Amino acid sequence: MVVGLGTPAKTAEFRAEMQAPFPILCDPKKNGYKAYGLEKLSVLREIGSRENRGLGQSRSGEYGVKASLDQDMAQLGGSFVLDTEGTILYVHRAAVTSENKPTAEVLAAVASSLP
Amino acid sequence: MSDDKLTVGEQAPDVTLKDETGAEVQLSDYWRKQPLLLVYIRHFG
Numbered sequence: 141m142v143v144g145l146g147t148p149a150k151t152a153e154f155r156a157e158m159q160a161p162f163p164i165l166c167d168p169k170k171n172g173y174k175a176y177g178l179e180k181l182s183v184l185r186e187i188g189s190r191e192n193r194g195l196g197q198s199r200s201g202e203y204g205v206k207a208s209l210d211q212d213m214a215q216l217g218g219s220f221v222l223d224t225e226g227t228i229l230y231v232h233r234a235a236v237t238s239e240n241k242p243t244a245e246v247l248a249a250v251a252s253s254l255p
Numbered sequence: 256m257s258d259d260k261l262t263v264g265e266q267a268p269d270v271t272l273k274d275e276t277g278a279e280v281q282l283s284d285y286w287r288k289q290p291l292l293l294v295y296i297r298h299f300g
Contacts, residue, residue: 141285142294143272152275165272165280167295172282175268177260178295220293222286226267229290233260234297246292253290 143167145215173215179233181214221249229253267293 143165144151151166167173219241221230230249232241261267269283285291 141282141291142296144296148273148275148277155275163274165274167270167272172268172270172272173295175261175270176293176295215297217295217297219295220267220291222267222291222293224286224288224290226269226283226286228261228263228265228267231262250290250292 141165143172145170145173176218176220177233178218179216179235181216181236219246221246221253223253 142160142162144154145167146154147168148166151164155164216234216236217240218233219230220228220232223229229252230246232246234240267282267286269281271279271281274280282291282293
């Protein structure tokens, strides 16, 4: 399940522009974002990272949707795998804007959750 | 990063989120059906 921090309307707009064939939930009050301990951008970490292209991508609209100045540019992403009892099997919290784990690593975590 | 954040083996928070229509949804409604990959994305919000 994909979650963004926009409003429901912005989420619908984003999904349409990205032509995502799956639903996207939203967390405009950051309930989950805070509960799952996701990070906020640190300028020092960002400058020191090789994976620091995310801010430019956000502003340039490289991903199809250009972030506006009323949006939280400091938010960072993350991935979690939960089993059917809600036990956490995998955690990744991005420390810089463009930090993503290899797809194979995430998929392996998903595979481990399957019976 | 602080050390008190959720980690592997702990219970996931059952937070309330919204769908595109604004209807509230409970995260546990998803993980009870099948294992859940939860991905928080950047770029808007």
